[in-house]
Amino acid sequence: DTGVSQDPRHKITKRGQNVTFRCDPISEHNRLYWYRQTLGQGPEFLTYFQNEAQLEKSRLLSDRFSAERPKGSFSTLEIQRTEQGDSAMYLCASSAGTLNEKLFFGSGTQLSVL
């Protein structure tokens, strides 16, 4: 169990650029979640996958956001045409998908849009 891994740890980009983050969940975990945490706030749910299927998306996930989980392993979160309001920490979590599942979080990707 190597934990949930996220890459990169920090990303600085200019407004209008596209960015992509990667999350590697704990192996054998079939559920993967993305949360967003803005400064001074708790995390907010964005979306989740059961294996490769994206089953739910928050209204926070605008059309500029897209998430994928090919083959049910790692996941990517892409933001197109970034805006300053996208600046936040993007957290990934995974779980085994059992009834009393426990979420394991990664250390996040801190995005700064200039």
Added chain:
Amino acid sequence: AQTVTQSQPEMSVQEAETVTLSCTYDTSENNYYLFWYKQPPSRQMILVIRQEAYKQQNATENRFSVNFQKAAKSFSLKISDSQLGDTAMYFCAFMKPLQGAQKLVFGQGTRLTINP
């Protein structure tokens, strides 16, 4: 929609003291889960303790315990014999036990500092 409120933005205590962090929530659900997560400077959210609403007994995990008052919709965290490593942001969170997403609703957090 569920909401979670943490009214203490910051707290500070001396090492070995006991500290209590407050959390209130609003829901019309009868069955749900409540959590306390710790977020140290490493940024990784770590589960501290969990409470099922249908259980009347308060959850405990070593030095961590909760005071769950369902009627009052209150869920406080008590840390006994506090240690320097307890310094972190603490988030209270709510979840409905639906099949599917573990969509946690978090409070705004309390920054706890343990002083030597």
